[in-house]
Amino acid sequence: MITHDRREELLRTLEHMTALPERAPVIVVDNASGDGSAEAVRARFPEVTVLVEPVNAGAVARNHAVRCATTPYVTFCDDDVRWQPGAIRTAVDLLDRHPDIGAVMGRCLVEPDLVEDPLTPELRDSPVPAPPWLPGTALLSVMAGLTTVRVSAFHAAGGFSERLWLGGEEELLAIDLVRAGWWLCWAEEVVVHHRPSGRRDSRGRRRLGIRNTLLTTWARRPLGAALRRSASVLAGCPKDRHTVAAVGGVLRALPWLLRERRCVPPELEAQLRLLEEPQRTSVARRYVG
Incomplete structure (x- = not known):
């Protein structure tokens, strides 16, 4: 814990x-x-x-x-x-x-x-x-x-x-x-x-959630899938300073991404693609906090 x-x-x-x-x-x-x-x-x-x-x-x-x-x-x-x-x-x-x-x-x-x-x-x-x-x-x-x-x-x-x-x-x-x-x-x-804590920083968590979703996508998905998933995530985000800060966090992590990037094999990529539509329409995954 x-x-x-x-x-x-x-x-x-x-x-x-x-x-x-x-x-x-x-x-x-x-x-x-x-x-x-x-x-x-x-x-x-x-x-x-x-x-x-x-x-x-x-x-x-x-x-x-x-x-x-x-x-x-x-x-x-x-x-x-x-x-x-x-x-x-x-x-x-x-x-x-x-x-x-x-x-x-x-x-x-x-x-x-x-x-x-x-x-x-x-x-x-x-x-x-x-x-x-x-x-x-x-x-x-x-x-x-x-x-x-x-x-x-x-x-x-x-x-x-x-x-x-x-x-x-x-x-x-x-x-x-x-x-x-x-x-x-x-x-x-x-x-x-x-019982969700009342002490959560919802906007800070949103910023981190967007950043980490994008970092994971670029660290493991092939180029086309990474571009598609990133566009889908950002299209659903509020156009505010917290989203801008999340993108800035990704840009600052570029050296890490270059070291860490290892694309998944085709069979796993095919499975990840199956989740794209449920993720796009998900109520639970909307970055609106």
Whole structure:
């Protein structure tokens, strides 16, 4: 679990997570909070392992937590996300039974009304071809806070990118996992609740989301697909300073892109193309915040 300056939400989430029947060991990475989060966790939950980052490392803090884990699988959990009783066990059982699955993503219900997250229909109806044995739909990306991952696959794929930091950071890792031969699976019976934090910087997250979508696209897609996807993303964005800042972030990352760019093989590119229309018309993926 990664956190930054959301002590009360973090403590409420830990109250829930440490009481789950699975009794899974919990690792919290405090991303340089200034509100005493780490001290509060140590005082109230001495059984929880607490790591403290000297600066806000974003999603990369998850890499540090995974390196400390001693289990074959790791469940990611944000400080405003609560895995429901039995959900972690179900995800682990799926990974145990299917050694070709690299990660299992759960179904998200949004509190307080427990309505399905707007992204759920896309996941349930994923057009990605799947083998008959896969216990759910096949994915080409995940939402980290709803996902249990195989540690060996995570390490082999390099974990989360320092360049992307946070905000849509999962897509690059997911593509690299699939490219390495792992399946990513959405499992309806794995249920996770999400109460979106009121402390989110929605415009900052939008800027990062646009930037990271474009960076991932140019890092892994061939030229024609990268141009098409970029045009589609930018056409749906507000024409404001946050979108301009996102594009500026991509331009500043050009040296990284030149080093990192490795186009996916044709069969994976064909699968990514199947997602372009659902992504273009997606309500959940609109950058309007």
